[in-house]
Amino acid sequence: MESPDPDNPAPGDVGPPGPAGIGENICPRCNGTGEVDGEQCEYCNGHGKVMEGIAGA
Ligand SMILES: [Zn+2]
Secondary structure (H helix, E strand, C coil): CCCCCCCCCCECCECCCCHHHCEEEECCCCCCCCEECCEECCCCCCCCEEEECCCCC
């Protein structure tokens, strides 16, 4: 149990990013207003925010 195991690092040392890597961003199309030219922004559905961190989302 004393020998290092490079193929199996201890939890917390390395690993894929967790949910913390996902967050909301201001919609780049309407700048967070939820509207574009007086109409609901289709990019964010009028929320003014978009989810980031998920491919294709
Ligand atoms: Zn928008």
